[in-house]
Amino acid sequence: MQPQKSQKIDLTQDYPCPCRRRGRLSPIALTEAFGCNRCQQIFVVDETGQVLEQLSGSYPYKRAWRWNGHQWNPAHAGLGESYLPVALGITLIMLIIWLPLALNAKSSSSGIVLIVGVLLLAVLPALMVLLAYRR
Ligand SMILES: [Zn+2]
Known part of the structure; x- marks a missing residue:
């Protein structure tokens, strides 16, 4: 060898x-x-x-x-495999931090905007990663 x-x-x-x-x-x-x-x-x-x-x-x-x-x-073995869990982990952490904030703000008029914003922030990166890995 x-x-x-x-x-x-x-x-x-x-x-x-x-x-x-x-x-x-x-x-x-x-x-x-x-x-x-x-x-x-x-x-x-x-x-x-x-x-x-x-x-x-x-x-x-x-x-x-x-x-x-x-x-x-x-040349970069392992980088591709570690990328997906990291992205999903960040998404999860963002959800955990932002969702209670968004729910608390529900009574105010900006509540819906905040929830939509949080969902977009959380779902978009996950979707991008999933699409990238579909190939
Ligand atoms: Zn070729």
């Missing part, structure tokens, strides 16, 4: 694509980027020259890999 040491990414050579469609990453001329012939994604090499990042606006977080000489390994 080879040690999992990451190697510098060579911008003049081809690599297999980390997309699992057996694509081929080829350097794009005059840029520090690679293009895949299968998934049509663009990948850029970061300033350290060791991390390959997917160039995509559809993900809330960047997918990145390190090259160990044989295959791509996820």
